[in-house]
Amino acid sequence: MESLYKTLKRELVNDDAYFASIEQAQLEIFKYIETYYNPKRIHSALGYQSPIEFEKNNH
16 A cells, blocks of 8 residues: 555655645546556566456456
């Protein structure tokens, strides 16, 4: 979980980030996690493959 927070701070919420509302911030974080972080990042539990690569190689 700490890795996710560190990545979010570095890649999405930097010093220049501004969200008009909490709802906008939540939406942007959700979109980031669902479209980039989860499907493309490698995971040790998947043999250091991304979920997309794992699906391709195992189905």
